[in-house]
Amino acid sequence: MTETFHEFVVHRSPALSRRAYLLTGDHQLAEDLLQSALARTYRHWRRIRGGDPEAYVRRVMYHQQVSWWRRRRLAERLESEPTDRPGADHSDATALRLALAAALRQLTPRQRAVVVLRFYEDLTEAQVAEVLGCSVGTVKRHGHDAVRRLRAIAPDLVDRTAERSPR
Structure with a gap:
């Protein structure tokens, strides 16, 4: 069980991480969101591994993000324009x-x-x-x-x- 979950995480984490970033708008929050979703997924891995585990993780992320917002744990940082960093493309x-x-x-x-x-x-x-x-x-x-x-x-x-x- 652990090997298949580890394989799933290794192969699908980059795509899931991009989705988490789009939901949160912050790299650290995206990492937290994905990690939380993967932890919840691991608990139910036996049940979902035969189906579409990526869809399950995405759904957990969407619900977790809304739940965080509802509990006002996220402090939204609104910027009118992105900040430039030296050496940026x-x-x-x-x-x-x-x-x-x-x-x-x-x-x-x-x-x-x-x-x-x-x-x-x-x-x-x-x-x-x-x-x-x-x-x-x-x-x-x-x-x-x-x-x-x-x-x-x-x-x-x-x-x-x-x-x-x-x-």
Whole structure:
């Protein structure tokens, strides 16, 4: 049992870590979130290893993130613009990622979860509702509010992403 779980962690941690970062907007919180989700997953490994364990871990992460937010353990750090660091890559792609990360940090955790699930994970509204344990209408409302807020706080992102997407 331990060997298969270890294999799963080694192979899937990078992708799960990226998702955790998108949910939290902070590298240390993302590490904590992933570690917490993997610890919970390990307790149920016998039951879930035959199915889709990655989906289970993602679901645990989404629920844990919302739970942290509800208990107000997370102190959101809102920055209007990302800080520049010496020696950082200043390419257009990096600037776009930083602007997107800054914009995502300004969303509520629930809105961020909906955006990540809908647009990064490419899930349907019904699938997002199932993962988050809410109604499709709630997903639609959070998604609508999130996109509206992203357009208001970062209108240049819409233009820049439209230019980069294949036609």
